Amino acid sequence: MTAAATAEPTRRDFLYIATAAVGSVGAAAALSPLVSQMNPDASTIAAGAPVDVDLGSIQPGQIIQVFWRSKPIFIFNRTPKDIKLAQDADWQSLRDPQPDSARVKQGHEQWLVVIGICTHLGCIPLPHQGGFDGWFCPCHGSQYDSSGRIRQGPAPLNLQLPPYEFLSASRIRIGENSQA
Amino acid sequence: MSGYSTYKPQSPFMQWLERRLPIASLIHSSFIAYPTPRNLNYWWTFGGILTFMLGVQIVTGVVLAMHYTPQVDFAFDSVESIMRDVNYGWLLRYIHANGASFFFLAVYIHIARGMYYGSYKEPREVLWILGVILYLLMVVTGFMGYVLPWGQMSFWAATVITNLFSALPGIGDPIVTWLWGGYAVGNPTLNRFYSLHYLLPFIIAGVVVLHIWALHVVGQNNPTGVEPKTEKDTVAFTPYATVKDAFFIGLFCILFAYFIFYIPNYLQHSDNYIPANPGQTPTHIVPEWYYLPFYAILRAIPNKLAGVIALGLAIISLAFLPWLDTSRVRSANYRPAYRVFLLVFFAAVIGLGYLGSQEPTGGYVIAARILTLYYFGFLYVILPLLGLFETTKPLPNSISESVLREGSPAGASAPASGA
Numbered sequence A: 001m002t003a004a005a006t007a008e009p010t011r012r013d014f015l016y017i018a019t020a021a022v023g024s025v026g027a028a029a030a031l032s033p034l035v036s037q038m039n040p041d042a043s044t045i046a047a048g049a050p051v052d053v054d055l056g057s058i059q060p061g062q063i064i065q066v067f068w069r070s071k072p073i074f075i076f077n078r079t080p081k082d083i084k085l086a087q088d089a090d091w092q093s094l095r096d097p098q099p100d101s102a103r104v105k106q107g108h109e110q111w112l113v114v115i116g117i118c119t120h121l122g123c124i125p126l127p128h129q130g131g132f133d134g135w136f137c138p139c140h141g142s143q144y145d146s147s148g149r150i151r152q153g154p155a156p157l158n159l160q161l162p163p164y165e166f167l168s169a170s171r172i173r174i175g176e177n178s179q180a
Numbered sequence B: 001m002s003g004y005s006t007y008k009p010q011s012p013f014m015q016w017l018e019r020r021l022p023i024a025s026l027i028h029s030s031f032i033a034y035p036t037p038r039n040l041n042y043w044w045t046f047g048g049i050l051t052f053m054l055g056v057q058i059v060t061g062v063v064l065a066m067h068y069t070p071q072v073d074f075a076f077d078s079v080e081s082i083m084r085d086v087n088y089g090w091l092l093r094y095i096h097a098n099g100a101s102f103f104f105l106a107v108y109i110h111i112a113r114g115m116y117y118g119s120y121k122e123p124r125e126v127l128w129i130l131g132v133i134l135y136l137l138m139v140v141t142g143f144m145g146y147v148l149p150w151g152q153m154s155f156w157a158a159t160v161i162t163n164l165f166s167a168l169p170g171i172g173d174p175i176v177t178w179l180w181g182g183y184a185v186g187n188p189t190l191n192r193f194y195s196l197h198y199l200l201p202f203i204i205a206g207v208v209v210l211h212i213w214a215l216h217v218v219g220q221n222n223p224t225g226v227e228p229k230t231e232k233d234t235v236a237f238t239p240y241a242t243v244k245d246a247f248f249i250g251l252f253c254i255l256f257a258y259f260i261f262y263i264p265n266y267l268q269h270s271d272n273y274i275p276a277n278p279g280q281t282p283t284h285i286v287p288e289w290y291y292l293p294f295y296a297i298l299r300a301i302p303n304k305l306a307g308v309i310a311l312g313l314a315i316i317s318l319a320f321l322p323w324l325d326t327s328r329v330r331s332a333n334y335r336p337a338y339r340v341f342l343l344v345f346f347a348a349v350i351g352l353g354y355l356g357s358q359e360p361t362g363g364y365v366i367a368a369r370i371l372t373l374y375y376f377g378f379l380y381v382i383l384p385l386l387g388l389f390e391t392t393k394p395l396p397n398s399i400s401e402s403v404l405r406e407g408s409p410a411g412a413s414a415p416a417s418g419a
């Protein structure tokens, strides 16, 4: 500890600091696998592959629920009335302003495909309930319209859109969107 | 921790040990000779009750872990087999499940006691903050335990609570995915919650040691809030505190046993006897009763991020109490105005708990907003100002004076309710 007596930094001080610096980089590097192991593992990611859904059996007005990446996906076969309500809404005044056209694929306005997870805290909203021709979330009362847009309640955002594409007029692939 | 001890090792073996590891004198000075104020009332027995409940949870938990399977396809069935097939499995599970409730009941009373008698004030700030940390650890542990039976409530509680983090801008969603280990709550989530649910009680036990260490450095507060001055003000921990604690733990256990044996599911939700279904949310989801006041605060606020911040702040603010309260007088028995505001605060917390269990519509939301406002108003406006304006009652010169005066023990009056 002779170094402590002199005011000038010595070579030994430099070595101490350099060693500590290298040591802390090493400690941080050792920490990263410990943090990283908690992220989705390879099998979970692999199980998140796209799924194909046949729309043929969905009746007008019916909402079905399928799973993609363990998330519920709502597929809504909208009637002309549902579509009109969605298009006529004054979307600019909504909390998460989006026109209906930004939420469906052009030429397929009949089909609304959304992730069925309430953007508040993740419950699954109930179809055909609430005051806006769409969904009602039983957990804290958020209401979504026939375009899946948030209209009332604590949720901040519209129901999210999964990536999907039409393979034919009555078949979609969820999880992939080559047109985009 | 040492210093009070009159302990002199007698046998040659104890003398030999004392020179190498003075554990016997540490125990003697901490739990036998340790001086406790002579005027402590029964609200002071809840620390002992909490230590006891931690022991109960660890013993029953370790045994449950011998029969439980942390895998989404088997977890629910393994809990059912604990209930039906394992010898006394029903008893162990009911003790553990109701034990969590009684643990929280005790901690709320313990916290309320501290607030009523000003136990957080100088020099007990670190002791108090360690207590808030213990409470936070209990909240996390209880939540993760509740997920393990993998019923409907388990699954949706896990979903809603982890989603609280999604409110954070930018980093929210990656954090939630990281917590889940997947794209939704699933097997990886259950597994890690099990690992942490096993670990955290032992971390709690470690922090309890720090908490008691800090307590034994600064000494216990008492109903007058006046520090002990002479030896006449204190009595030895053993037998006085030990026996008094043991007696009250016995009474507490009678109530505990009543729940375990007569109404074991009273505090449970029947939905949790339905296996988890990721495709359907139960129509009415509520957390366990001990989280309800904070749940009500979350729902009272119409903005998601603000709601989550208020929820966190409601708990964290407790840690700031030593600095929010500007009064130098500790005990509410000598602070008439504080006493009233504080009792209203306790009532507001209970009221929030009730509102948290109801559907969030109309009048309930408005009531929850008013009580939330009072909750924060009390902490951040009333407390700092009150210390400046309040006229307090004269304090006794010493504990023994207050106890021996007129033959009726002062300070024996207790807070009307525990929050």
Ligand code: HEM
Pocket (backbone or CB within 6 Å): B054, B057, B058, B059, B060, B061, B062, B063, B064, B065, B068, B079, B093, B096, B097, B100, B103, B138, B141, B142, B143, B144, B145, B146, B147, B148, B149, B197, B198, B200, B201, B202, B204
């Ligand atoms: C701070 C102490 C603890 C608290 C507050 C706590 C809380 C809980 C709660 C609320 C449950 C759900 C009960 C139910 O609805 O069935 C639970 C379950 C469980 N806990 Fe704990 N626990 C604690 C300590 C421990 C420890 C130390 C272990 C193991 C070493 C453990 C192992 C388990 C197991 C295996 C289950 C699932 C079986 C069941 O649901 O009964 N717990 N815990």
Ligand code: FES
Pocket (backbone or CB within 6 Å): A118, A119, A120, A121, A122, A123, A137, A138, A139, A140, A141, A142, A153, A154, A155
């Ligand atoms: S999770 Fe849907 S409203 Fe809160």
